[in-house]
Amino acid sequence: xxxxxxxxxxxxxxxxxxxxxxxxxxxxxxxxxxxxxxxxxxxxxxxxxxxxxxxxxxxxxxxxxxxxxxxxxxxxxxxxxxxxxxxxxxxxxxxxxxxxxxxxxxxxxxxxxxxxxxxxxxxxxxxxxxxxxxxxxxxxxxxxxxxxxxxxxxxxxxxxxxxxxxxxxxxxxxxxxxxxxxxxxxxxxxxxxxxxxxxxxxxxxxxxxxxxxxxxxxxxxxxxxxxxxxxxxxxxxxxxxxxxxxxxxxxxxxxxxxxxxxxxxxxxxxxxxxxxxxxxxxxxxxxxxxxxxxxxxxxxxxxxxxxxxxxxxxxxxxxxxxxxxxxxxxxxxxxxxxxxxxxxxxxxxxxxxxxxxxxxxxxxxxxxxxxxxxxxxxxxxxxxxxxxxxxxxxxxxxxxxxxxxxxxxxxxxxxxxxxxxxxxxxxxxxxxxxxxxxxxxxxxxx
Amino acid sequence: xxxxxxxxxxxxxxxxxxxxxxxxxxxxxxxxxxxxxxxxxxxxxxxxxxxxxxxxxxxxxxxxxxxxxxxxxxxxxxxxxxxxxxxxxxxxxxxxxxxxxxxxxxxxxxxxxxxxxxxxxxxxxxxxxxxxxxxxxxxxxxxxxxxxxxxxxxxxxxxxxxxxxxxxxxxxxxxxxxxxxxxxxxxxxxxxxxxxxxxxxxxxxxxxxxxxxxxxxxxxxxxxxxxxxxxxxxxxxxxxxxxxxxxxxxxxxxxxxxxxxx
Numbered sequence: 001x002x003x004x005x006x007x008x009x010x011x012x013x014x015x016x017x018x019x020x021x022x023x024x025x026x027x028x029x030x031x032x033x034x035x036x037x038x039x040x041x042x043x044x045x046x047x048x049x050x051x052x053x054x055x056x057x058x059x060x061x062x063x064x065x066x067x068x069x070x071x072x073x074x075x076x077x078x079x080x081x082x083x084x085x086x087x088x089x090x091x092x093x094x095x096x097x098x099x100x101x102x103x104x105x106x107x108x109x110x111x112x113x114x115x116x117x118x119x120x121x122x123x124x125x126x127x128x129x130x131x132x133x134x135x136x137x138x139x140x141x142x143x144x145x146x147x148x149x150x151x152x153x154x155x156x157x158x159x160x161x162x163x164x165x166x167x168x169x170x171x172x173x174x175x176x177x178x179x180x181x182x183x184x185x186x187x188x189x190x191x192x193x194x195x196x197x198x199x200x201x202x203x204x205x206x207x208x209x210x211x212x213x214x215x216x217x218x219x220x221x222x223x224x225x226x227x228x229x230x231x232x233x234x235x236x237x238x239x240x241x242x243x244x245x246x247x248x249x250x251x252x253x254x255x256x257x258x259x260x261x262x263x264x265x266x267x268x269x270x271x272x273x274x275x276x277x278x279x280x281x282x283x284x285x286x287x288x289x290x291x292x293x294x295x296x297x298x299x300x301x302x303x304x305x306x307x308x309x310x311x312x313x314x315x316x317x318x319x320x321x322x323x324x325x326x327x328x329x330x331x332x333x334x335x336x337x338x339x340x341x342x343x344x345x346x347x348x349x350x351x352x353x354x355x356x357x358x359x360x361x362x363x364x365x366x367x368x369x370x371x372x373x374x375x376x377x378x379x380x381x382x383x384x385x386x387x388x389x390x391x392x393x394x395x396x397x398x399x400x401x402x403x404x405x406x407x408x409x410x411x412x413x414x415x416x417x418x419x420x421x422x423x424x425x426x427x428x429x430x431x432x433x434x435x436x437x438x439x440x441x442x443x444x445x446x
Numbered sequence: 447x448x449x450x451x452x453x454x455x456x457x458x459x460x461x462x463x464x465x466x467x468x469x470x471x472x473x474x475x476x477x478x479x480x481x482x483x484x485x486x487x488x489x490x491x492x493x494x495x496x497x498x499x500x501x502x503x504x505x506x507x508x509x510x511x512x513x514x515x516x517x518x519x520x521x522x523x524x525x526x527x528x529x530x531x532x533x534x535x536x537x538x539x540x541x542x543x544x545x546x547x548x549x550x551x552x553x554x555x556x557x558x559x560x561x562x563x564x565x566x567x568x569x570x571x572x573x574x575x576x577x578x579x580x581x582x583x584x585x586x587x588x589x590x591x592x593x594x595x596x597x598x599x600x601x602x603x604x605x606x607x608x609x610x611x612x613x614x615x616x617x618x619x620x621x622x623x624x625x626x627x628x629x630x631x632x633x634x635x636x637x638x639x640x641x642x643x644x645x646x647x648x649x650x651x652x653x654x655x656x657x658x659x660x661x662x663x664x665x666x667x668x669x670x671x672x673x674x675x676x677x678x679x680x681x682x683x684x685x686x687x688x689x690x691x692x693x694x695x696x697x698x699x700x701x702x703x704x705x706x707x708x
Contacts, residue, residue: 330518331555331614335569335621336545345568349559 044082046176047073047140049159051150055182057391063182065152065189070095070145072159074173076104078138081166086128087143088160096147097122102129106139114139134166154183187223191216214396221388221397228384229404232370235298235380239305240363246306247313252343254318265314272311278372280304285376301373309366316358320351360416364409371405381405467530469494469625469656470515475524477510484510486680487524492625492658497651499667499688500660502677503703508660511677512629515658516540516547529624545573548618552630554610556602556617562589563598566617574621581620588616592646608639612646619650626650628659664707668692676700 052069055061062068070089076082089095097120104114117132127145135141150157157179162172184192194200194216204210253265272280284304288295295303324347332342374383385401388394468491477485484507492498500508513519515526517533517540526533533543556565566585570576576584589595592612602610611631618626628647632640644666651657651670661667667674667688674691676684676699684691684700695701 325553325555327551327553327555328557331549331551331557332569333541334516334518334544334547334549334551335617336541336573337569338541341572345572346557350557353559 043077043171044080044141044161044163044173045075046161046173047075049073049176049179051148051157051179051181061182062150062179063184063188064150064154065184066149066192068148068150070143070148070159070179072143072145072161072176073105073140074161074163075140076135076138079136081134081136082131082141082163083134083166084128084130084164085141085143086126086162087145088162089125089127089145089148090151090157090159091125092151092153093125093157094147094149095127095145097127097145099144099146101142101144101146103142104135104137104139105142106137110140150179150181152184152189154181157181185223187219191219194219210394212395212399214394217388217392217394217396218400221385221400224388225381225384225397225400225404228379228381228401231378232367232380232404233408235302235305235370235373235378236363236367239302239309240366242302242306243309243313243366244359246310247317248348250310250314251317251321254314255321269311269314272308273315277304277308277369278375280308281372281376297376297378301370301376301378305366305370305373308369309362312362312365313359316355316362317351320355320358321347323354324350357416357420360412360419364412364416367408368405468492468527469529470658471525471527472511472515473525473527475511475514475526476522477507477514477519478522484680485514485521485524488677488680488682490675490682490685492656494624494656495654496672497655497657497659497670498673498675499671500658500675500677501662501664501667501703502683506677507680508677509629512627512658512660515625515627516544516549518549541573545569545621546624548615548621548623548626550611550614550618550626550628550631552633554602554607554614554634556610556614558602561599561601562594562605562613562616565602565613566620569617570620584620585616588620589613591619592616593642606639607635608642611635611643615643615646615650625656625658628657628661630660630662632661632663662707664692664704676703678703 048071050071051062052071053060053062054066054068055063072087074085100120102116102118104116106112106114114137116135118129119132121128121130129143159176159179160172161176162170164170200215204214250265250269253261254269256262256265281301281304284300285297288300328346328350329342332346333339337345370380371382373380374386377383381401381404382398385397388397470490470492472488472490472492475485475488476483488507488511490498500512502508510519514521515528521534524534528543528547531538531543533540556562557568560568563582563585566588567578567581570581570584571578574581586595586598589598592615594609594612594616597605597609597613600609602613605613615626615631631647632643635643640663644663647657647659647666648670659666659671671688674686674688675682676691676695676697678699684695684697686696691700692704695704
């Protein structure tokens with residue numbers, strides 16, 4: 001940088017005014033060049049300050065709460081006489097000093113490594129190096145700090161450094177670049193903690209357990225698959241309630257006296273129930289765009305699920321309606337109620353009580369079948385699990401996905417069994433003087 | 447009470463005053479189910495205030511005849527006039543006819559999802575368009591009439607068979623029908639529960655209700671009926687006053703049937 005000679009004769013000749021102008025320009029330029037190094041002659045300058053990337057997913061990312069290494073490098077001028085250096089590591093970052101590496105890089109290409117004799121001292125976040133011999137040689141002081149764990153929350157890590165000279169003056173090194181650290185979630189840090197546990201390592205030494213039930217992966221897959229879980233749930237949460245009126249309408253059409261309505265409903269139900277849902281999804285997702293109809297994935301997914309479930313519900317409702325004794329209709333009609341009134345006030349309220357168990361089963365089926373939407377790129381449960389499986393090669397995320405299905409389906413099937421019992425039996429009695437009838441009826445059922 | 451109901455009542459009085467026009471007239475009624483002929487030409491006139499009991503062995507067509515009266519069964523041929531209106535005419539609003547005819551079934555057919563009170567209220571609200579208050583007032587009145595005021599908030603499965611049948615009667619009465627049809631109303635009941643239902647029916651008869659009763663209860667027929675009709679094989683075999691029919695049956699078939707019962 002300062003290797004230019006301060007003396008340079010004016011080489012320009014020609015007209016006097018031009019020569020003078022040129023001389024002035026050169027002089028100003030030379031003064032500038034000479035002045036700058038003079039002002040900085042005894043200053044250490046930061047050359048670099050980096051962390052070692054430690055993310056498994058992205059080779060350029062430094063993550064918090066994960067082992068890393070800080071590389072700090074600063075230049076020393078000839079004859080500077082640096083006797084000590086203090087690095088202030090940002091708060092919340094832990095570091096080790098066992099493997100500290102302190103080197104002076106010298107030579108034109110800075111490839112000559114010079115070991116330095118030093119003693120280190122740690123005071124809180126301050127790491128102080130006292131050099132046995134003040135450094136007077138020109139070069140780059142390179143310090144590697146190992147066992148660094150940046151804060152889990154991440155952020156811009158700004159190191160500070162001060163150095164002492166032989167004459168007792170102290171100065172700080174300016175312009176140290178900060179280290180960008182990405183925060184990691186609770187589950188990631190838990191997973192890292194797990195990976196370090198000996199029982200987890202023992203567990204994972206079993207090939208089967210490692211492949212299907214890797215504890216660390218269980219933990220890290222959880223929040224990712226959870227996102228898919230919400231997607232699956234929102235699909236059923238919209239599709240299922242919409243399928244109920246649709247199924248009801250189809251059921252009423254199927255028992256209608258009008259041949260046309262019956263025909264339409266029967267054809268629809270037979271086609272939908274007679275073909276795989278998977279095929280229906282393909283037809284909708286690949287057929288409609290080809291036909292020039294663009295529907296957002298979520299909307300289309302919900303529509304297909306709803307239309308499929310509606311056909312099954314039609315049969316549930318129809319069976320429910322037909323299971324109600326003819327006497328109910330006759331009683332209602334004999335009182336002068338018309339067909340619609342009979343249906344809405346007498347038949348359907350009873351029908352719904354009867355079909356609740358079947359409807360719950362249908363909900364379970366629908367929820368499980370949302371997994372088929374993964375095939376057309378809807379980011380639901382299985383899709384998320386699959387992305388982690390693809391990047392880790394472990395089956396564990398699928399197991400996590402299975403748990404997300406079970407957490408809904410198991411309680412629901414238990415409720416279904418309970419409801420079935422209730423439909424077969426009787427309503428919870430509110431009158432204490434009625435139970436002898438229940439016992440009587442219960443006995444007659446056996 | 448709504449104006450409509452008052453008007454209806456006035457009309458009844460007017461009709462009753464004109465006298466001998468039958469409230470129900472069955473003319474040459476035939477009914478077949480496919481190849482099976484059930485009714486082979488029935489002619490019966492029923493007058494206002496009359497209690498007519500229909501007897502006969504099972505399969506004689508008496509229930510079918512009764513169900514034709516409010517067109518729960520469609521007659522194959524023949525005519526039925528109810529308050530001078532031909533109810534077999536396709537143009538007749540069958541719902542309008544039914545709201546003036548109460549029916550009580552062998553199997554009660556209470557609505558299991560509603561308590562007794564709401565069983566009695568439902569058709570009042572939906573068919574007669576009564577307000578909730580009005581319907582509830584009438585319902586409680588009718589439940590008290592059948593002795594079940596205390597059971598208004600009981601569900602059908604919390605009531606005995608006899609109680610259910612009495613709620614069913616109250617449900618029909620709440621519509622203020624001009625005729626009550628009873629289709630073997632006590633046949634599904636345990637013997638000890640029959641009495642309560644028959645008492646309600648007896649009371650109803652005493653209050654002047656026009657009733658057509660299909661039953662196997664000979665005691666009821668003997669004591670309450672104004673007329674007894676004996677049906678067999680789809681025909682009316684005999685039609686007369688109970689004393690005459692029970693003591694001096696004209697037809698040997700009637701005698702044989704009564705003999706087999708007693």
